[in-house]
Amino acid sequence: MPNMNMVESVNSALDTMLSNDEDVIIFGEDVGYFGGVFRTSDGLQEKFGKHRVFDSPLSEGGIAATAFGMGINGLRPVVEIQFADYIFPAYDQIVNEMAKVRHRSGGEFWCPVTIRTPAGGGIRGGHHHSQSPEAQFTHTPGLKVVYCSTPYNAKGLLISAIEDNDPVIFFEPKRCYRGPFYGDPHNVPTWGGHPEAEVPESHYSIPLGQARLALEGNDCTVIAWGAMVHVCEQAIKDSGISCDLIDLQTLVPWDKEAIEESISKTGRCVIVHEAPKTSGFGAEMVASIQERCFWSLESPIERVTGWDTPFPHTTEWDYMPGPDRIAAAIAKTQEN
Amino acid sequence: MPNMNMVESVNSALDTMLSNDEDVIIFGEDVGYFGGVFRTSDGLQEKFGKHRVFDSPLSEGGIAATAFGMGINGLRPVVEIQFADYIFPAYDQIVNEMAKVRHRSGGEFWCPVTIRTPAGGGIRGGHHHSQSPEAQFTHTPGLKVVYCSTPYNAKGLLISAIEDNDPVIFFEPKRCYRGPFYGDPHNVPTWGGHPEAEVPESHYSIPLGQARLALEGNDCTVIAWGAMVHVCEQAIKDSGISCDLIDLQTLVPWDKEAIEESISKTGRCVIVHEAPKTSGFGAEMVASIQERCFWSLESPIERVTGWDTPFPHTTEWDYMPGPDRIAAAIAKTQEN
Amino acid sequence: MAGDSSDIPLHIPDAPHRPGDESEFTDWPWKPEDLGMLEMDCSAEESSEHATGLVRVLGDDNSASGKWNPNLSPEDLKMGLEYMLRLRIFDDRMMKMQRTGKLSFYMRSFGEEAVAIAQTMALETQDWLFPTYRQPGAQFVRGRDMVSMICHCIGNEEDNVKGRQMPVHYTYKEGRFISVSSPVGTQFSQAVGVALASRYKDLDEVTITWIGDGASAEGDYHYALNFAAIFKAPVILNVVNNQWAISTHSNFASGLQNFAIRGIPYGIPSIRVDGNDFLALFSVTRWARERASMGLGPTHIEVLTYRAGAHSSSDDPSRYRPHDENEYWPGGDPIDRLKDHLISIGEWTEKDHDELSEKLDSEVMGAYKEAVKFGDLANGPYPSSDAIFTEVYETPPWHLMEQWEEMKKWRDE
Amino acid sequence: MAGDSSDIPLHIPDAPHRPGDESEFTDWPWKPEDLGMLEMDCSAEESSEHATGLVRVLGDDNSASGKWNPNLSPEDLKMGLEYMLRLRIFDDRMMKMQRTGKLSFYMRSFGEEAVAIAQTMALETQDWLFPTYRQPGAQFVRGRDMVSMICHCIGNEEDNVKGRQMPVHYTYKEGRFISVSSPVGTQFSQAVGVALASRYKDLDEVTITWIGDGASAEGDYHYALNFAAIFKAPVILNVVNNQWAISTHSNFASGLQNFAIRGIPYGIPSIRVDGNDFLALFSVTRWARERASMGLGPTHIEVLTYRAGAHSSSDDPSRYRPHDENEYWPGGDPIDRLKDHLISIGEWTEKDHDELSEKLDSEVMGAYKEAVKFGDLANGPYPSSDAIFTEVYETPPWHLMEQWEEMKKWRDE
Numbered sequence A, B: 001m002p003n004m005n006m007v008e009s010v011n012s013a014l015d016t017m018l019s020n021d022e023d024v025i026i027f028g029e030d031v032g033y034f035g036g037v038f039r040t041s042d043g044l045q046e047k048f049g050k051h052r053v054f055d056s057p058l059s060e061g062g063i064a065a066t067a068f069g070m071g072i073n074g075l076r077p078v079v080e081i082q083f084a085d086y087i088f089p090a091y092d093q094i095v096n097e098m099a100k101v102r103h104r105s106g107g108e109f110w111c112p113v114t115i116r117t118p119a120g121g122g123i124r125g126g127h128h129h130s131q132s133p134e135a136q137f138t139h140t141p142g143l144k145v146v147y148c149s150t151p152y153n154a155k156g157l158l159i160s161a162i163e164d165n166d167p168v169i170f171f172e173p174k175r176c177y178r179g180p181f182y183g184d185p186h187n188v189p190t191w192g193g194h195p196e197a198e199v200p201e202s203h204y205s206i207p208l209g210q211a212r213l214a215l216e217g218n219d220c221t222v223i224a225w226g227a228m229v230h231v232c233e234q235a236i237k238d239s240g241i242s243c244d245l246i247d248l249q250t251l252v253p254w255d256k257e258a259i260e261e262s263i264s265k266t267g268r269c270v271i272v273h274e275a276p277k278t279s280g281f282g283a284e285m286v287a288s289i290q291e292r293c294f295w296s297l298e299s300p301i302e303r304v305t306g307w308d309t310p311f312p313h314t315t316e317w318d319y320m321p322g323p324d325r326i327a328a329a330i331a332k333t334q335e336n
Numbered sequence C, D: 001m002a003g004d005s006s007d008i009p010l011h012i013p014d015a016p017h018r019p020g021d022e023s024e025f026t027d028w029p030w031k032p033e034d035l036g037m038l039e040m041d042c043s044a045e046e047s048s049e050h051a052t053g054l055v056r057v058l059g060d061d062n063s064a065s066g067k068w069n070p071n072l073s074p075e076d077l078k079m080g081l082e083y084m085l086r087l088r089i090f091d092d093r094m095m096k097m098q099r100t101g102k103l104s105f106y107m108r109s110f111g112e113e114a115v116a117i118a119q120t121m122a123l124e125t126q127d128w129l130f131p132t133y134r135q136p137g138a139q140f141v142r143g144r145d146m147v148s149m150i151c152h153c154i155g156n157e158e159d160n161v162k163g164r165q166m167p168v169h170y171t172y173k174e175g176r177f178i179s180v181s182s183p184v185g186t187q188f189s190q191a192v193g194v195a196l197a198s199r200y201k202d203l204d205e206v207t208i209t210w211i212g213d214g215a216s217a218e219g220d221y222h223y224a225l226n227f228a229a230i231f232k233a234p235v236i237l238n239v240v241n242n243q244w245a246i247s248t249h250s251n252f253a254s255g256l257q258n259f260a261i262r263g264i265p266y267g268i269p270s271i272r273v274d275g276n277d278f279l280a281l282f283s284v285t286r287w288a289r290e291r292a293s294m295g296l297g298p299t300h301i302e303v304l305t306y307r308a309g310a311h312s313s314s315d316d317p318s319r320y321r322p323h324d325e326n327e328y329w330p331g332g333d334p335i336d337r338l339k340d341h342l343i344s345i346g347e348w349t350e351k352d353h354d355e356l357s358e359k360l361d362s363e364v365m366g367a368y369k370e371a372v373k374f375g376d377l378a379n380g381p382y383p384s385s386d387a388i389f390t391e392v393y394e395t396p397p398w399h400l401m402e403q404w405e406e407m408k409k410w411r412d413e
């Protein structure tokens, strides 16, 4: 099985779906001739023709609206928003339109659109090339929200997202495109040799709604998504505490069984995300877990998150949750 | 003291601020000549001139952007988004721009804009005249988020919002414009005679960040905002259980002292909002309370919310939390 | 230049007439003979005269003339007249239902009946319609049953939208009439995607869409024109300039009093058409359809008309414009004009008209009676609230299933 | 018509040249004599020729001529030359710093130096500048110290943005240069609000703003033109058409190859100007400022230029356009052109130029050395991360105070 980094595995998922399904069509800013500023669609225009893979005007709202129209008229568009920070001009089209069209039309029209977008920090992107706005989509019924973390799950989840008949917002942790990120900016490994970088060339899929148990343990449940999965892996090692590490993969709908099972085993929980704390998706996880598993909980669920501030440039390592903060939170759950 | 309904008290707040501060300027769709589709700016153009109160093009993004520019250049714009459902074309201008400009410019520029918008259901508005999108603003650092519930707090909070030097998103529960709403669509009281409808003509303010204790009790803390405050009042009566009813008023920043004090007294909590459950602001409240008051909690915190679906038209009473569901949740908190 | 705002530091436009003012419109300078046909492959610039002028066919003397005369058969004209009259009678009945609480809200097409009806008649049945709330009449052309339309407006059990949306938010896939959404403008840019999908599949399908003068200030308008022009989408982009956006005059929607010409710098041939002239509308739309079908890309049309009624059942226009302003609209009434034309060519009589009105009245009344059997808002029965949970996703995920169960518990208690 | 996409069912535009192609541009037909001055109170339509043509002052023979010649003094011209040359040398130094890890990212103004510099020189000091990342040069005109600019780009302790934003996201309130934001387009519509506030306060302040050819496809472009026209904002709205938006050619940004004319249907006088012609830029901007100041409202300008360098330090344009395409740009280089003009009128020599270059080189080098004393990205020291928590709000609310404490705990451990 070839070793792929996440840019390559995303590219491979797109390639697979372009080959398998004529209705798949790809567009976005710089995705066509150039192959995307992160190179995720590199070579695809040449291979499939420019009616299948093309550049669009610099207009996220227009991209979403066009995809909506194509979607309700039988195509399966996969569009890229160049950075997740730039998805907001398309927010109305996504939350008021795509999310609701199946329901509002009594099932007459639906919108099988996938919106891919690189998200998260760690590349010195400052305010507007670092945000991780997943929570802002999880509140909207009708959307599915996915956040991949490794080359393997990126391809498998992306294929599921494209094959899904509902609109899916698909976040890719840009810091992990070329290697896992363990929270130390001076340690820049590639995906080479990582087991999660063994990616089949051919079609496979990971069902939406299923979490991945990245590590297995007994004393605490650590829940994360995107780049934070790897940072948590490091933190768990550092903590010396035996933990389940749940890579949520799909945020809506999230994997109830996996979470409940783990919490009922461990009785303790830490949730980690890059986005600001207040009303981050961690809040929903805490709320749901305390509702569903209150009597299993031995200590308060901890959240380790970005601060409730814009994302900084020079000092981003003081912003993003690192292994130290996460390990401390894990330790804290063990106190009682 | 005159008795005002909430349309009148909002109008009175605007009138007061237009009189007190030349930098206050009001615009939005249909707010000028006509005085707003809910009549909240009725008479103000005539009184203050059309350079102070005027209509705008039908463009929420343009309204927000123009307000931003006016705000950083010394004015104090108060703009109306006709329905909260239509705020999303302005979402980028609000979350990426207004919220961040003070920080991004090292404090050189700031944006004292107030965005007023009627929100919530109960008027047979279907998908797009009923939403209550407060949670989608609480995740963005730099914004303050306010939700009034009565004529008295509408005026006092709106004045604070306008006087505040940060951008404030100000939600008005449209179902309560002309009377409190106790959850029974067949019971349509006016504000006449209600103690919260005694509204001074003159300037007064309610500090942002302060909750209102609407009812005092011992056995459960019920937290709500907007129209749900009144529904909760009914539910508490119906339940026969002694409850604190906390009208949150400001969601960001929320009133930590009030909540902690109440929870440490009651040990039980129900949070109620109209918006969908997943990632609603209730999630943040649950998460924060269990973090801060875990050892006081005698039973799981309950959320009573809208469903994770679009807002329906004909069957909206099966969607919105009613006194029955809330009372049952209160009762449930007493079980253990 | 500062005009009416010379006394204040901001320039704020105003409506030409407000309550208490005399309504006055300058006479239209445009005649059916003014404008020639445009070449199918004309450039945007070559359409300038058609964008600054006004395509008309029905003259002030009720005759049809000029290069744009589509020479429709009397049968087609009568069909158009019947659709328009049906819509007006239907609208009036629905307003009565709204006033008596049988439905929650309503929006009429009063004064603008020709727009969607003539334009849809000019298209092929495989063409896609992406309307706003002001084009329900297109459904008549596509054969939709009135009972089903009324059931939607009530939101009863037979509503194909299942009580989920407000009245007038029709969807009718069989007739390729795409679901109406409340946020104004969104359909305009989406329609370009619909059209591109047809093109991608190499089908001879054209998409038509409409946006209001007010809503053309939304970003979606700009997206639509830009994407349509760049990718040569087979789409017909109509701005229905009916002078008003609720209480806001079109003076607030554009710096100039012409919406048609906005298409030209995008590279889209653009035409302004008399929106109360059934024949002109038909003809211009037919032309645009042919261009699209030939692969020549989008056409941008300003439909110049007047919102003769209230914005909606929640609105009282006498608060912001002279109560009789509509009577002074130089474009007259679309039904009267087609009727008078048919009479003038000897194909119609007042008696025919009265008979038709009566027939339609009783059709509408019949449909109304049929529809309320399935329930009305005042009296029920209501559609099942199970519809809250279905079709949110293709298959309800677990959290919706749980909530659905909970809802049923409360509902069925 | 279907052109290059005749073989596929969608029409997809393309760039005129891609790697491997011969770069070729048709010669410009426009001469300095072509266009007359426009009346201050001209209508939008009256500006049509100026929008479809190109305002030039510097001819192919390096002389200045035509009605738009601003007749600047040699001192002013030399000042302009110095600013431009300083910017180019500054940019080159910053790129080197980026390449050596001393700062994280950089964007040059290469080939477009005239734009912000000539335009800002044409304004009054009380006027507001609302730039993108491609107009940092305006700060030189407004007197900003290079050390402070470099400190911002590094994001060190002396950065007035306190390390919060990426490099080139300058803010300089003293010079009325408003904070640059990454989301493209947003400033364009905001600038209209800035201008309206000045007007509301009855101050003689004009606002100038810029947007890229690519970004003009955002909704903000439409909002800006519409609001500016309707409320007659004293604003100068520039579309800098430098042919490219990263790898995407301006063929994807507009159906036509002209951005200027887009302003006309909004009712805004619109002009296209040679963006590498310092004198033409100055003159057109001066004219627009006067109109705005007289209460005549906005002006819309297409600045026709070419992005001679990479989009940013992250970009490699040779992957999507011929590596030497910039050399074929008919508009030449803005610095060379002004220099050659000064030489041709006997006010400058190659020797002067070399001396100036050297002087600026050492100025920039001096500033660089000064700036890195406060820290660079490779070596630190870094600004305090306390700045993460300040100025999020006017006063940090309790939850920020709590988190700030927690951050300090980790940082200071």
Ligand SMILES: Cc1ncc(C[n+]2csc(CCOP(=O)(O)OP(=O)(O)O)c2C)c(N)n1
Residues within 6 Å of the ligand: B029, B058, B082, B083, B086, B089, C134, C182, C183, C184, C211, C212, C213, C214, C215, C216, C240, C242, C244, C245, C246, C307, C311
């Ligand atoms: C995005 C959005 N903003 C505001 C509204 C509220 N609204 C509904 S219709 C309307 C006026 C529309 O005017 P116009 O576009 O001219 O269409 P018309 O009603 O005249 O057909 C407004 C402001 C809305 N539905 N959607």
Ligand SMILES: Cc1ncc(C[n+]2csc(CCOP(=O)(O)OP(=O)(O)O)c2C)c(N)n1
Residues within 6 Å of the ligand: A029, A058, A082, A083, A086, A089, D134, D182, D183, D184, D211, D212, D213, D214, D215, D216, D240, D242, D244, D245, D246, D307, D311
């Ligand atoms: C809203 C938004 N979308 C996407 C981007 C990413 N991006 C940054 S610059 C750029 C191209 C801009 O091109 P243009 O507007 O022509 O300006 P130029 O760089 O040529 O000066 C893109 C796509 C962004 N910064 N903001």
Ligand SMILES: [Mg+2]
Residues within 6 Å of the ligand: C212, C213, C214, C240, C241, C242, C243, C244, C245, C246, C307
């Ligand atoms: Mg209208």
Ligand SMILES: [Mg+2]
Residues within 6 Å of the ligand: D212, D213, D214, D240, D241, D242, D243, D244, D245, D246, D307
């Ligand atoms: Mg460009």
